[in-house]
Amino acid sequence: MAAISRACRIRNPAVFICDLQEKFEKAIFEFPKIVSTTTKLLRATNTLLIPTFVTTQNRARLGPTVPALQQHLNGPNVRADIDKTLFSMITPELESLLPLPTKGETPLDAIIVGIETHICVTQTTLDLLERGHRVYVLVDGVSSINVEERAIALARLRDAGAIVTTSESILFEILGDASHQHFKAITGLVKETKEETKEALDKLSKI
Template identity: 80%
Template sequence: MASIARACRIRNPAVFVCDMQEKFAKAIYEFPKLVSTSSKLLRATNTLNIPIYVTTQNRSKLGTVVPELQQHLTGPNIRADIDKTRFSMITPELDALLPSPAKGENPIDAILVGIETHICITQTTLDLLERGHRVYVLVDGVSSINAEERGIALARLRDAGAIVTTSESILFEILQDASHTHFREVTGLVKETKEETKEALEKLSRI
């Protein structure tokens, strides 16, 4: 396994949206708040032209990505939209699209949102870390059917080497400087969604 530098700034971001499907909407703890966080992240991601990788779990039975997110998943920065039966997003097809740190290629900084924290998010994180990538799990962007699973999974992932952080923190870390070309657009989005962000954190940061 490649050595992973945990104490460093984000450098090569990519967003991973895991299984945000219609059939899960009523089952997942605080699912609407995951949608609002993911929507904010994707809007910023499209502005910043950051790669996006999307998966669904058994789409024919569990439905497509929820409409609120589909509208943000049509741009040129969509690198993968893959249906799977594997729990991890890192299927052979998606893995082939990622750089290989083992071959000297720059690792990505994978930003994860979606479900379920203790299953697909956990296994995706571990697979990415094993391949030498850095992983940022957004506490206001992941959940499970049972709320109690979240804290246990996030503690495990932090111990494994992932960074557990928030959507607002990651956006400003990507910007780095108020002189960034897209500073006004991203900060405008942050202001526009501040109430949704506050509500998501009030529920989902309790881990």
């Protein structure tokens, strides 16, 4: 399949939240900052009614999605909350919920946050790209146990066709226009979380 152009504006956003579970809290580099970025993204997602897909990896062993995020996962836009053993989020169950660009359906602009960058995030990204979707990996929303793995994985994903960007950039691209009906709500959220965003970028944007 020919790769779709990366030189496109977001038109059909969907959010993928990969394996942000309790057992990883003490192991993952800057895990609290990943959670704060994801919380901001989810609050915006719920306001904008953007389809959201959530996974956990072997929930019985590694625990559920962290409580800080669970309160934001009850909206009608949350299309799936799936436990898996695959490393990729693109399980048969989740894939059945996605459009099929190969059949002329509009590809997703898939926005990914979660862990680990070099394993589950990488494999999810590659699977989405292979199926004809665009993928945006948020640098302030992904991490690994070993910090060095992040930069290597992000470089690989950029080479593969993913766009590496930031949570704030994504939110304003989705809005597109200051006349958007939710502009005040989203800009208010950005202002409210500006210190958390700055701290996350200080630690996670050096790749």
